[in-house]
Structures are given as structure tokens and as C-alpha cells.
Amino acid sequence: MTDPLTDPLTGDGDAVPPPPPIHAPTGGRHPVNIGHLVMGLVFLTFVGAWGLVQTDVVTGDDMHWLLPIPWVVGGAVGVAVAVVAGVRRRGAP
Amino acid sequence: MSTTPTAPPGSGGSESPESPGSPGGPDDRGPRVSTDEIRDLTGLRRTVRGAPEGRHIAGVAGGLARHFDIDPIVIRIALVVLVFFGGAGLLLYAAGWLLIPEEESGHSVVRMDARSRNFVLYIAAALALLAILSDTVGGYHFPWPLLVVGLVVLVVLGRRGRLLRWSEAAQSDWASRTGAGKDASGTGPVDLAKHPRTGVDHELPAGEPPTSRLPRDPRKRGPRLFGPTIAAVALAEGILGLADVAGADIADPAYPALAVGIIGAALVLGSLWGRAGGLVALGLVGTLALVGSVAAQEWDVTARHISIAPYSAAGLDARYEFDLGDAKIDLTRIPPAELDGRTLTVDGDVGSIRIVVPDGVEVRARGSVDGPGEVQVFDQSRGGFDSSLTRTRSAATASTAAPVLTVDATLDVGRVQILDDDDPDAGRSNR
Numbered sequence: 001m002t003d004p005l006t007d008p009l010t011g012d013g014d015a016v017p018p019p020p021p022i023h024a025p026t027g028g029r030h031p032v033n034i035g036h037l038v039m040g041l042v043f044l045t046f047v048g049a050w051g052l053v054q055t056d057v058v059t060g061d062d063m064h065w066l067l068p069i070p071w072v073v074g075g076a077v078g079v080a081v082a083v084v085a086g087v088r089r090r091g092a093p
Numbered sequence: 094m095s096t097t098p099t100a101p102p103g104s105g106g107s108e109s110p111e112s113p114g115s116p117g118g119p120d121d122r123g124p125r126v127s128t129d130e131i132r133d134l135t136g137l138r139r140t141v142r143g144a145p146e147g148r149h150i151a152g153v154a155g156g157l158a159r160h161f162d163i164d165p166i167v168i169r170i171a172l173v174v175l176v177f178f179g180g181a182g183l184l185l186y187a188a189g190w191l192l193i194p195e196e197e198s199g200h201s202v203v204r205m206d207a208r209s210r211n212f213v214l215y216i217a218a219a220l221a222l223l224a225i226l227s228d229t230v231g232g233y234h235f236p237w238p239l240l241v242v243g244l245v246v247l248v249v250l251g252r253r254g255r256l257l258r259w260s261e262a263a264q265s266d267w268a269s270r271t272g273a274g275k276d277a278s279g280t281g282p283v284d285l286a287k288h289p290r291t292g293v294d295h296e297l298p299a300g301e302p303p304t305s306r307l308p309r310d311p312r313k314r315g316p317r318l319f320g321p322t323i324a325a326v327a328l329a330e331g332i333l334g335l336a337d338v339a340g341a342d343i344a345d346p347a348y349p350a351l352a353v354g355i356i357g358a359a360l361v362l363g364s365l366w367g368r369a370g371g372l373v374a375l376g377l378v379g380t381l382a383l384v385g386s387v388a389a390q391e392w393d394v395t396a397r398h399i400s401i402a403p404y405s406a407a408g409l410d411a412r413y414e415f416d417l418g419d420a421k422i423d424l425t426r427i428p429p430a431e432l433d434g435r436t437l438t439v440d441g442d443v444g445s446i447r448i449v450v451p452d453g454v455e456v457r458a459r460g461s462v463d464g465p466g467e468v469q470v471f472d473q474s475r476g477g478f479d480s481s482l483t484r485t486r487s488a489a490t491a492s493t494a495a496p497v498l499t500v501d502a503t504l505d506v507g508r509v510q511i512l513d514d515d516d517p518d519a520g521r522s523n524r
Binding site for chain 1: 311313314315316344346347350353354356357358359360361362363364365366367368369372373376379380383384387391
């Protein structure tokens with residue numbers, strides 16, 4: 001087994017691997033990206049609206065209502081998340 | 094590339110119109126640009142005044158000519174001709190103007206990194222192709238308003254350029270700070286990475302420049318989701334296509350809807366985990382396709398031309414409708430008595446309606462255009478927006494019990510005429 005403190009190339013026993021970053025974040029989790037969240041919800045709601053049209057749940061002039069709804073849904077959720085995140089930031093020590 | 098420089102934007106690198114493969118000048122004996130070189134748009138630059146290819150408006154044609162290594166006049170003629178094919182030439186030029194950097198300054202109107210610019214230019218080319226097809230094949234109406242919205246989004250995305258400039262400034266500033274930050278031995282750590290927002294310390298070894306003086310946005314963490322999403326969309330579309338070919342009842346809008354759904358889910362995921370850069374633009378393109386295909390499905394517009402002059406009331410329907418087109422209805426050949434008590438309704442969206450009524454009938458007529466247009470009912474006419482006229486014309490007989498005919502003609506946009514038999518315009522009716 002290789003001695004972790006021995007440089008595998010030079011055999012220098014004093015070689016020490018560089019220390020890992022202190023408190024470096026790992027993984028892909030990150031603070032919420034509101035822009036991506038909003039647009040993701042808008043796209044998903046658009047698909048849902050298309051589903052309503054395709055299954056004839058919504059027909060005729062009522063389809064006009066479906067165009068603004070995705071933006072309302074995405075925007076409302078985005079505003080709500082932004083407000084909550086802001087409150088948490090202010091509340092953090 | 095033989096004809097397109099690959100100097101990075103902002104380097105101010107000059108371009109040589111000569112092929113590097115031919116030190117003495119351009120080689121005219123064979124193909125001078127490979128397919129890979131044509132595909133790679135990162136070195137595409139708009140020409141400036143004084144360039145060999147010239148510049149008439151924004152240097153887009155000159156830049157394209159240099160990129161493809163062909164005569165600029167060919168590109169210019171092609172762009173002008175394509176303007177008449179669904180505006181494709183205009184679209185291509187506008188996209189080039191907005192996205193392609195100028196050769197000397199290296200700056201473009203909408204600034205984005207080379208990879209994103211390539212992607213958006215390919216999208217613009219695809220949209221131009223769609224415009225050409227929709228114009229020549231005669232498919233559906235091209236969604237220009239939505240395209241304008243897309244261009245506005247592009248301009249907004251151009252704000253990313255500020256971030257790039259910020260990063261470049263940080264790179265150049267880094268060198269000076271490295272010298273100042275080294276310890277006496279020159280090997281000490283440089284304190285460059287104290288995150289201003291999170292306070293996270295990063296020990297960076299001297300001599301290895303960070304990608305930016307300021308650490309990356311904490312939201313840009315984890316794997317990129319763009320590639321996997323493209324793969325998922327391709328796989329899902331392929332499976333849907335197989336099901337379609339196998340006989341499943343797949344509606345046309347299902348294809349863009351599937352893509353938009355996957356992109357939306359990836360964006361929601363990327364809002365908390367991984368990096369979802371580029372997916373918003375992709376989703377907007379998919380949404381345009383979805384809305385367009387639904388509109389084409391729901392509003393199946395076909396022009397209809399109605400032209401009748403029946404000899405009997407039996408040949409006259411009570412109602413005629415059309416979305417786009419015209420209706421010419423001549424009632425003068427029908428015996429007046431057969432029209433007694435009849436109501437004729439003609440309803441259209443866009444086009445023209447002309448109804449000619451016989452003399453021996455009392456006619457209660459109403460003509461209206463809800464939008465812009467003109468209404469003429471016998472001797473009165475009205476134009477503008479939301480025009481309407483109601484008139485009752487007596488029968489040209491001495492009888493007190495003349496037959497009564499009711500006529501109601503409505504359009505959203507266009508011209509409505511309800512005319513006497515002796516009206517000059519009535520003579521042009523299709524009799």
C-alpha cells in the first residue's frame with residue numbers, strides 16, 4: 001500500500017498532499033436560482049396548458065386564458081421564493 | 094481556419110484575407126475551407142470599412158463571405174433575395190448584426206460566450222430555414238410576433254456580456270495581484286479567494302491563476318445539465334417518433350411539448366442542483382414551436398371563396414361562414430316571392446362580402462366590420478374601426494305586401510357590401 005505521505009514520483013517522504021479547501025462546498029446543491037426556477041415552471045405549465053387543449057378540457061376562446069397563466073404561475077412562485085429567501089437572509093446571523 | 098481568424102474577441106487581432114495555407118496569396122485551385130471550418134462559427138467576424146470584402150451596413154455579408162471564402166456579392170444577393178422568402182434574409186442579417194462580433198473591436202451588440210453564440214446562430218439559421226419553408230411550401234403563418242419576443246430575450250441574455258467583461262478584467266488584474274500577494278519566497282499562498290458573499294476561504298497555490306478573481310457564483314455549482322438534457326430530449330423524441338411510426342395516435346404538438354416538458358423539469362432541477370445554463374433559450378425555442386404547432390392545429394385556416402347566384406331559394410343556404418376569403422352572393426335571379434321571410438347570414442373573419450339583392454323585395458340589411466374595414470349598405474357607407482350600418486330598403490313595387498328579406502353580413506376585417514341590383518359595384522358581381 002502506498003504511503004500517503006510519500007510522493008509516488010520522487011519518493012520524497014516529506015511531500016504532503018495539498019490540504020483540501022476549508023469549508024469548500026461539495027456536490028451540486030446550491031442556493032436557489034430563481035430565474036431557472038421561474039422559467040422551468042413556465043415551461044412545465046405551458047406543457048400542462050397544452051395538455052388541457054389537447055384533451056379538449058379547454059376549447060374555443062377559453063384557450064386565450066391559457067397563454068398568460070404559465071407566466072403568472074412562474075412569476076408568482078419566483079416572487080414568493082425571492083421574498084422567503086430575502087427574509088431568511090435577513091434572519092441569518 | 095483558412096479564412097476566418099480564430100483570435101479571441103477583444104484581442105484586437107487583425108485578420109488576413111489570405112489563406113494561411115498559401116503564403117504567397119489565396120489558393121484558387123481547390124476547396125479552401127473545410128466542412129469543419131464552416132461549422133465552427135467562433136471565428137466569424139463582421140467586417141469593417143476598408144476590409145477587402147467591404148462593408149455596406151454592418152459588415153455581416155462581408156464576414157460571411159470571408160467565413161465561407163466566397164465572393165461577398167454572392168452573399169449580399171442571397172440575403173436580399175431571401176428577404177422575399179418569409180423574411181429569412183432579414184432574420185439572418187439581424188441575427189448576424191446582433192451576435193457576430195466586429196473584427197477590430199471584437200465586440201458584438203449582444204455579448205455572449207463563443208459557445209452560446211454558435212448555438213444561437215444555429216437557431217437563427219434554423220428559424221430562417223423555417224421561414225423559407227413556410228413561405229415557399231405554404232405551411233402555416235410564420236409567428237413573427239413570437240420571433241420578436243425571442244430577439245428581445247436574446248438582447249436580455251446579452252447582459253451576460255457584462256459578466257464576461259468583468260471576468261476578463263479580473264484575469265488581467267490577477268497577475269498584478271499575484272506579485273503583490275506572494276511572500277518572500279515567492280511560493281506563499283495568495284489571498285485572492287475570500288468569497289465576498291459567502292466568506293468561504295479557498296487556499297489557492299501561487300502560480301495557478303484562478304479562472305476569475307472573484308469566485309464563481311455559488312449558484313453555479315455541480316454538473317452542467319445542458320448536455321444530459323439534450324440527450325434526454327433526443328431520446329424521448331426518438332421514442333415518441335417510434336411510437337408515432339408504429340401507429341400510435343400522436344398529435345403534432347406532442348413533439349415540442351415533450352421537449353419543453355423535459356427542459357422545464359431540468360430547469361426546476363437546475364434551480365437547486367447543478368448548472369442549467371443554456372436551457373432557458375432552448376426552452377423558449379421549444380415553446381415557440383409548441384405554440385406555433387398548437388395554433389396551426391387549432392386554427393386550421395384555409396381560404397374559402399364563395400360565389401353563388403342561384404335561380405331558386407332552394408339553392409341558398411341560411412348561413413355562410415369563412416375564416417379567410419370572400420363571399421359573392423347574387424340573389425337577383427331568385428324570384429322575390431321565394432325570398433319572403435328568409436334570413437341570410439354571412440359571417441367571416443378576414444376578407445370581403447358582397448351581397449346583391451333584387452328590387453322586388455323589402456330588404457332589412459345589417460352590415461358590420463368589427464375591426465378595421467369598410468361597410469356599404471345600399472347608398473350609405475362607413476369606414477374605419479368597428480363600423481356598422483343598418484338599413485331597410487323598400488321593395489320597388491307598388492304592392493303593399495312585398496316579400497321581406499333579412500340580410501346580416503359580418504366580418505372581423507375587410508369590406509362588407511350589401512347592394513342594390515343597379516348599383517355600379519353590383520355589376521362586378523360574379524353573375
